[in-house]
Amino acid sequence: MTILRPIFYLALLAFIIAAPFIAPDFRTQLATLWIFIILSMTWDMTGGQMGYNSLGNILFYGAGMYIAAVVGISIAYNVGEYTNAAGGGIYKFTDTQYFLGMALGLIAAGVLCAGIAWVLGYLLFGLRGPYFAIGTLGAAIAAGELVSNWEWVGGGQGIALPVFPGDDYENAKLFFYYLFAVTGVVLFIFLRWFYTTRFAAAINAIRDDEEKAEAMGLHTLRYKLITWSIAAFFVGIAGGISGYQLIHFEPLETAFQTINLGIFMVVCVLLGGKGTLWGPIIGAILFHVVKEVTWNYLLGWQWVALGALIVITVVYFQDGLMGWLARVKPEWFGERVTEKPALAGEPAE
Amino acid sequence: MTKIIEVNGVSKSYGGVKANTDISIEVEKGGITGLIGPNGSGKTTLFNSIVGYHPIDSGSIKFEGQEISKKPVQDIARLGLLRTFQQTRIYGDMNCVENMLISMPHRKMTIREAFTTNTRADHDRAEHLLDFVGLYEKRFLRSGSLSFGQQKLLEFAMALMNEPTVLLLDEPTAGINPTLINGLIDRLKRANSEFGITLFIIEHNMRVIMNMADRIYCLAHGELLAAGSPTEIQGDQRVVDAYLGAH
Amino acid sequence: MDQIIGNIGLLFEFPIVNLKILLDGIMIGALFALAAYGLALVWGVMNVKNLAQGDFVIAGGYIAWTLDQNGIQPLLGIPAAFLVMWVIGWITYKLVIKRVIERDLFTSLLATFGLAIMFAQIMNLMFGSDTQSIQLDMPTLYFADGFIDVPMSKLVGVVTALSLAFAVILFMKRSRMGQAIRATAQDARAARVLGIDTDKVYSFTFSLNAAICGAAGAIIVMAWVIQPFYGITYSIRAFVIVTAAGLGNLPGVIAAGLGIGALEQYGSHIFGIGYQQAIAVLLLLLVLFIRLLQQRRKRQVLQ
Ligand SMILES: Nc1ncnc2c1ncn2[C@@H]1O[C@H](COP(=O)(O)OP(=O)(O)OP(=O)(O)O)[C@@H](O)[C@H]1O
Ligand SMILES: [Mg+2]
Numbered sequence: 001m002t003i004l005r006p007i008f009y010l011a012l013l014a015f016i017i018a019a020p021f022i023a024p025d026f027r028t029q030l031a032t033l034w035i036f037i038i039l040s041m042t043w044d045m046t047g048g049q050m051g052y053n054s055l056g057n058i059l060f061y062g063a064g065m066y067i068a069a070v071v072g073i074s075i076a077y078n079v080g081e082y083t084n085a086a087g088g089g090i091y092k093f094t095d096t097q098y099f100l101g102m103a104l105g106l107i108a109a110g111v112l113c114a115g116i117a118w119v120l121g122y123l124l125f126g127l128r129g130p131y132f133a134i135g136t137l138g139a140a141i142a143a144g145e146l147v148s149n150w151e152w153v154g155g156g157q158g159i160a161l162p163v164f165p166g167d168d169y170e171n172a173k174l175f176f177y178y179l180f181a182v183t184g185v186v187l188f189i190f191l192r193w194f195y196t197t198r199f200a201a202a203i204n205a206i207r208d209d210e211e212k213a214e215a216m217g218l219h220t221l222r223y224k225l226i227t228w229s230i231a232a233f234f235v236g237i238a239g240g241i242s243g244y245q246l247i248h249f250e251p252l253e254t255a256f257q258t259i260n261l262g263i264f265m266v267v268c269v270l271l272g273g274k275g276t277l278w279g280p281i282i283g284a285i286l287f288h289v290v291k292e293v294t295w296n297y298l299l300g301w302q303w304v305a306l307g308a309l310i311v312i313t314v315v316y317f318q319d320g321l322m323g324w325l326a327r328v329k330p331e332w333f334g335e336r337v338t339e340k341p342a343l344a345g346e347p348a349e
Numbered sequence: 350m351t352k353i354i355e356v357n358g359v360s361k362s363y364g365g366v367k368a369n370t371d372i373s374i375e376v377e378k379g380g381i382t383g384l385i386g387p388n389g390s391g392k393t394t395l396f397n398s399i400v401g402y403h404p405i406d407s408g409s410i411k412f413e414g415q416e417i418s419k420k421p422v423q424d425i426a427r428l429g430l431l432r433t434f435q436q437t438r439i440y441g442d443m444n445c446v447e448n449m450l451i452s453m454p455h456r457k458m459t460i461r462e463a464f465t466t467n468t469r470a471d472h473d474r475a476e477h478l479l480d481f482v483g484l485y486e487k488r489f490l491r492s493g494s495l496s497f498g499q500q501k502l503l504e505f506a507m508a509l510m511n512e513p514t515v516l517l518l519d520e521p522t523a524g525i526n527p528t529l530i531n532g533l534i535d536r537l538k539r540a541n542s543e544f545g546i547t548l549f550i551i552e553h554n555m556r557v558i559m560n561m562a563d564r565i566y567c568l569a570h571g572e573l574l575a576a577g578s579p580t581e582i583q584g585d586q587r588v589v590d591a592y593l594g595a596h
Numbered sequence: 597m598d599q600i601i602g603n604i605g606l607l608f609e610f611p612i613v614n615l616k617i618l619l620d621g622i623m624i625g626a627l628f629a630l631a632a633y634g635l636a637l638v639w640g641v642m643n644v645k646n647l648a649q650g651d652f653v654i655a656g657g658y659i660a661w662t663l664d665q666n667g668i669q670p671l672l673g674i675p676a677a678f679l680v681m682w683v684i685g686w687i688t689y690k691l692v693i694k695r696v697i698e699r700d701l702f703t704s705l706l707a708t709f710g711l712a713i714m715f716a717q718i719m720n721l722m723f724g725s726d727t728q729s730i731q732l733d734m735p736t737l738y739f740a741d742g743f744i745d746v747p748m749s750k751l752v753g754v755v756t757a758l759s760l761a762f763a764v765i766l767f768m769k770r771s772r773m774g775q776a777i778r779a780t781a782q783d784a785r786a787a788r789v790l791g792i793d794t795d796k797v798y799s800f801t802f803s804l805n806a807a808i809c810g811a812a813g814a815i816i817v818m819a820w821v822i823q824p825f826y827g828i829t830y831s832i833r834a835f836v837i838v839t840a841a842g843l844g845n846l847p848g849v850i851a852a853g854l855g856i857g858a859l860e861q862y863g864s865h866i867f868g869i870g871y872q873q874a875i876a877v878l879l880l881l882l883v884l885f886i887r888l889l890q891q892r893r894k895r896q897v898l899q
Binding site for chain 3: 258263270
């Protein structure tokens with residue numbers, strides 16, 4: 001087992017690096033898959049591990065998109081004038097401006113989204129269960145509506161970002177794939193460690209019985225804020241990258257897409273299995289593949305089918321793949337049943 | 350002897366029900382104090398008021414000289430004043446060891462320390478305390494599958510893991526097999542003497558409380574009926590009447 | 597900013613404008629209250645927080661609109677929408693809601709959110725994404741030198757909504773089913789012991805709710821406009837109203853409904869029509885926050 005694990009991870013890493021060359025026609029879809037994976041993993045941090053089911057995490061995706069774009073533009077031009085002349089084509093970016101702007105934009109997106117989560121969390125973490133879900137949904141919808149009325153960032157038209165330097169668009173596809181992949185891998189490595197810490201045990205305690213956790217003196221609010229902020233940090237970066245990848249985005253359907261991506265991430269996690277490390281990843285892959293494969297056969301009914309998929313998942317398959325596995329193969333999740341050797345000095349039982 | 354908890358003139362009502370009326374009690378630092386009274390006499394309500402579970406109507410509650418009646422539960426718990434619940438509360442989906450590790454005293458950690466993994470010593474301490482309450486063999490079982498009495502023991506161990514200054518125990522012997530009660534009394538006493546934890550215990554079992562407590566308060570109908578040493582309480586006709594009257 | 601201040605100034609310069617805004621708000625607010633009453637019913641009886649509430653409303657609107665397109669007298673659209681939505685509500689209950697009632701609240705919330713998406717997308721496919729309304733041959737009444745215009749269609753709509761609400765309330769008070777519903781809301785287990793078939797009560801309640809929403813939608817399409825994706829905002833409004841008023845508080849629901857209607861109208865007068873959706877949602881956050889502070893004073897949480 002101990003030897004197999006590094007081999008498995010190395011093989012996985014090699015596959016991640018090679019994937020866009022194995023399937024060169026699907027580079028954009030693979031990049032989108034990373035968005036699903038990142039959003040699902042971060043959703044599970046609060047939804048699965050902490051018991052706070054947010055329906056509004058998409059807010060950080062949209063906010064990240066806008067923040068990264070505005071910061072990226074502002075290092076070269078006046079944002080108000082730029083958005084005013086949407087797609088005028090008079091605004092040229094040098095390679096340095098483009099990449100520096102993007103880098104600063106992504107950092108700002110992550111940091112500011114973490115800050116937004118902190119502030120929003122102060123207001124919303126007093127809500128429990130369905131109220132939290134509805135409150136976060138409301139916040140995300142409100143954000144989209146407000147941004148679509150904000151002319152400085154392009155109002156309902158959204159923002160058109162500069163295109164990726166160079167003529168070969170395949171380069172751009174590869175670039176964004178790897179950018180997402182790096183973000184996703186970093187997130188995975190982070191979570192793998194994070195879920196072993198005392199902090200993670202504390203958020204599990206909040207999930208299982210928050211009142212008890214309070215009575216034991218846990219800093220519940222602080223821990224909730226930190227967890228959500230970390231999640232928002234990664235979502236913000238993913239949103240920022242998406243903005244540059246899409247080139248043009250608008251507030252309601254692309255950035256703050258509450259009823260699409262906003263709910264898909266929840267379904268991905270449910271499909272794969274809440275509160276596990278791998279569940280959200282597996283769920284995201286499953287969901288994305290099903291979506292892409294069936295998309296063209298459904299002739300306009302895709303969105304209806306997705307709604308139906310949500311309902312079916314929630315009603316019939318809520319334990320997810322990992323939950324199902326844990327039921328049929330409990331020994332794979334064996335830590336619960338194995339006896340550890342008795343402590344030195346303790347009488348053997 | 351210093352007073353670690355001072356409750357002064359505390360009243361609390363639920364709508365029309367006066368659960369506590371003008372209660373004044375004191376808990377001595379380092380001792381074992383008992384709280385008795387018939388069912389519904391307001392004992393749990395008083396505990397809830399002390400730990401900040403609900404706002405009180407009037408009166409003052411001090412912990413180590415500091416007014417705490419306006420503070421929320423977590424702030425009070427973080428001062429080292431902990432309670433267990435009458436209807437035990439444990440994390441039922443986790444095993445006993447996990448329950449113990451989750452009860453690590455986070456108030457004594459910095460955020461950096463919270464972002465580390467539990468050490469071997471933490472695991473050892475968890476298992477040692479489980480052994481202390483007699484749950485060592487069950488330590489890898491799902492805690493939700495334990496019996497009510499075992500869950501009470503686990504909750505007690507979890508509280509010890511948290512290294513409190515004062516521990517309020519709400520009926521620790523309820524649901525415990527009578528043959529094991531002597532062992533539990535012994536452990537409670539050791540928690541007090543060896544770990545130096547001040548205990549404040551609600552108890553229905555007279556034999557248990559008379560055996561342990563230095564001082565006992567008796568509530569009836571939400572009012573303080575009597576206070577004194579175990580022998581004084583035992584000899585108090587009002588206490589006997591209150592208990593008989595309740596049946 | 598100047599425009600906002602100008603809009604506020606207008607309210608003081610011409611106080612009559614206030615009256616117009618209030619009237620408009622109260623009229624649409626009556627319909628919000630109707631949908632909210634349905635939500636409170638489902639919420640109170642079976643503890644399902646239905647996020648498809650607004651989509652039931654919009655669906656009812658499209659049913660009436662379709663009939664009108666086929667030359668049927670528009671007012672007949674109201675009972676038609678009531679009946680068709682009853683059936684749709686019943687089917688929805690049997691297929692989905694029945695299976696999530698006993699589960700945790702997030703499950704039912706998410707399931708109904710999925711339903712909401714499905715309904716909205718189906719309507720989008722069937723009717724297109726343009727806004728639609730029914731033109732009634734009714735005059736518009738003018739008051740105060742023409743400053744206030746009240747289309748008869750809105751008045752008829754509000755009166756119909758009120759009569760429907762009155763009928764439902766009477767039904768809940770008088771009929772055997774109404775009593776069974778109230779008993780189940782009090783304590784489902786006790787109701788079962790008393791021989792009440794709670795499954796039947798649940799399916800009836802949910803169907804009734806869908807029907808009420810459908811009728812509300814049929815009224816809305818006569819005097820206002822509908823669009824496939826407007827549903828979520830109606831759901832949110834219903835949530836705001838129920839959260840603000842509390843369950844089983846009928847006068848509260850009506851007052852909150854009218855209040856929300858008026859606040860929204862004021863909001864869109866001051867900030868511009870583009871902010872209407874935003875205001876509806878911000879009101880949700882505001883109400884949640886106020887309730888949260890109230891609970892915090894009792895050291896409790898909103899759950
Ligand atoms: N949350 C509550 N809401 C309303 N009334 C309550 C509440 N909690 C307790 N009461 C009432 O307050 C009174 C005191 O209750 P409390 O639980 O403090 O009694 P107790 O002494 O702990 O009883 P027991 O020995 O049975 O545990 C009782 O009359 C009870 O009905
Ligand atoms: Mg009690």
